[in-house]
Amino acid sequence: MDRDWTAISGMPDMNPCLAGGSENLCYVIYTSGSTGKPKGVMIEHRSLINFVFCLQNEFRLSVNERMLQSSASSFDISIFELWWPLSAGASLVLMPLNDLQLPSRLFSCALEYQVSVMMIVPSLLSVLLNEGSFSNLHSLRLFFSAGEALDPQLARRFRKQSQAELINAYGPTETTVASAFWLCPSDNECSVVPIGRPLANTRLYVLDPHLQPVPVGVPGELYIGGEGLARGYWRRPEQTSERFLQDTFMPESMNARMYRTGDRVKYMEDGNLLFLGRFDNQIKLRGFRIELGEIEAILLEQPNIRQAVMALREDNPGDQRLVAYVVADREKFDIAALRRAMRTLLPEYMVPAAFVLLQALPLLPNGKVDRTTLPRPMYGNREKAFRAPSTPLEEIIADIWLEVLHLDNAGIDDNFFDAGGHSLLAVQLINRINREFDLVMTIRNLFETPTIEGLALTVLGLFAAENPE
Known part of the structure; x- marks a missing residue:
């Protein structure tokens, strides 16, 4: 406005003579x-x-x-x-x-x-x-x-x-x-x-x-x-x-x-x-209306992806997650890079919780994808070598992590969202940690440090802030 002030100052200073109507x-x-x-x-x-x-x-x-x-x-x-x-x-x-x-x-x-x-x-x-x-x-x-x-x-x-x-x-x-x-x-x-x-x-x-x-x-x-x-x-x-x-x-x-x-x-x-x-391919997930075709269209725009199908799965009662099934043009395909790309292209609630690489999509006799036979995803695929919790604090957070995500093991470098976490599970995780340690941690803390090691350091930082020497 400062740049255009000369032009603005020459305009009328009265309210515009416009009448708003019900159809505006x-x-x-x-x-x-x-x-x-x-x-x-x-x-x-x-x-x-x-x-x-x-x-x-x-x-x-x-x-x-x-x-x-x-x-x-x-x-x-x-x-x-x-x-x-x-x-x-x-x-x-x-x-x-x-x-x-x-x-x-x-x-x-x-x-x-x-x-x-x-x-x-x-x-x-x-x-x-x-x-x-x-x-x-x-x-x-x-x-x-x-x-x-x-x-x-x-x-x-x-x-x-x-x-x-x-x-x-x-x-x-x-x-x-x-x-x-x-x-x-x-x-x-x-x-x-x-x-x-x-x-x-x-x-x-x-x-x-x-x-x-x-x-x-x-x-x-x-x-x-x-x-x-x-x-x-x-x-x-x-x-x-x-x-x-x-x-x-x-x-x-x-x-x-x-x-x-x-x-x-x-x-x-x-x-x-x-x-x-x-009737169609539209779903409601955590209150958001999502066209699965929209996510599929963006997946197909990514390099080396030949086919893509989205599914909403509920492998644990009450825990619905988006899963992407993709067929790639080559055997060695970087799922981690695809996950990072989707995070930049989609809002958080539309990012798949898991990506499953298939040799081919299962088909019905009429040629349509047989969604009932799409395999259950494996959550928590790691990009780094496994490091187990090594302190009592990390072990407590890891136990909460496993319960919330329904997993059997967790390394301290595992990313919460790569392991199948989403906004609602993030709420549960942070709420459980706050109750366990009587803290006020926020969702932002999890987005900034989405690992067990990072959350443990955050807890220590909050303790230090509340109990200065």
């Missing part, structure tokens, strides 16, 4: 794309206003209540956390970015500020419930689960610890955060967790491949219409036309549209919708 663009949030390029979802003011008003009409947030911000601004849960409390005259409790994924800090902040409303993804909720602290959070009135499918067992665990209302929220980014809610009744055993019923001014259709409604109990694809629909994808007219279709169930004069979600659902007898999975 409000924000753009990027989601994963199958072509390897993220898509910018354009949300207009009218859609956000409808969403916020629906929340307030349904759940009545008072001026004395407080919402905890637990999501980064790149995740659309942050829209829920920011605009609902502020529009209702309530308060928003902001957490430092480095503390957002630390259960101990999240709970201490919620307790300190007597938070009454929270929205968290199920994978993080599972970690929080292991803390056993929800029973102490008496101020909590509403707990929203969103971003992933809520497992019935997880819902039951929450109900045992908290008297707060449990709400399962569903909705793609393209329909403004959430399109449906299900309130778990207090006397419900949560044998199934539906995605519920639509918000006001929202239409949910379950259709067959010919875009005709299916009967109750019959699976179909979910299409969403109404005020929450995005304008489309930023500078992606072809993809916009593919996903946003004419709503043929509304009068043609209304020029209404509906969004094709790709989600497989069915209507239950009580009128609630039940989520059954995806």
Whole structure:
């Protein structure tokens, strides 16, 4: 601005004579794309206003209540956390970015500020419930689960610890955060967790491949219409036309549209919708929507890779990890270099936890990849010679490391993320270390020193800082 001040100072100093309208663009949030390029979802003011008003009409947030911000601004849960409390005259409790994924800090902040409303993804909720602290959070009135499918067992665990209302929220980014809610009744055993019923001014259709409604109990694809629909994808007219279709169930004069979600659902007898999975190659992992094809496209751009397939595996209950299966042009292929390259090209939550080098991909008779026979990966492949823990401190950290990663052995030079670690497991590791040594270590410490030896030195440094001579 200093450089251009001469030109700027000659401009009018009055507010521009522009009137903002409900159809003006409000924000753009990027989601994963199958072509390897993220898509910018354009949300207009009218859609956000409808969403916020629906929340307030349904759940009545008072001026004395407080919402905890637990999501980064790149995740659309942050829209829920920011605009609902502020529009209702309530308060928003902001957490430092480095503390957002630390259960101990999240709970201490919620307790300190007597938070009454929270929205968290199920994978993080599972970690929080292991803390056993929800029973102490008496101020909590509403707990929203969103971003992933809520497992019935997880819902039951929450109900045992908290008297707060449990709400399962569903909705793609393209329909403004959430399109449906299900309130778990207090006397419900949560044998199934539906995605519920639509918000006001929202239409949910379950259709067959010919875009005709299916009967109750019959699976179909979910299409969403109404005020929450995005304008489309930023500078992606072809993809916009593919996903946003004419709503043929509304009068043609209304020029209404509906969004094709790709989600497989069915209507239950009580009128609630039940989520059954995806039709395409898209997944939800720790609250993030990921197109496996996007990662595959980037893998195929790397030197000497002939074929690549991504898979989401759950080899240990509750621990989902991305695994890359690659076929290379030569026998000696540098997996470590590939891993480093992917870390520079992808956000952390999309980097595969393991890379498996295959001679050929297993195929079905129709020529498609047989994903059911892809081998279980070996986590923790080392780039350096094995060095065992040699001090009591390293041994304690190694024991925690092995439990969190479900491994049989660990060297002090092993990299946590190369051994299959991801952000959620990082939260568990740091939380366990903090409890063991009564420290306040952060996720950043792990990213800076992702080895047992490095973490041991960090612990010693924190001890020295807290106990100066």
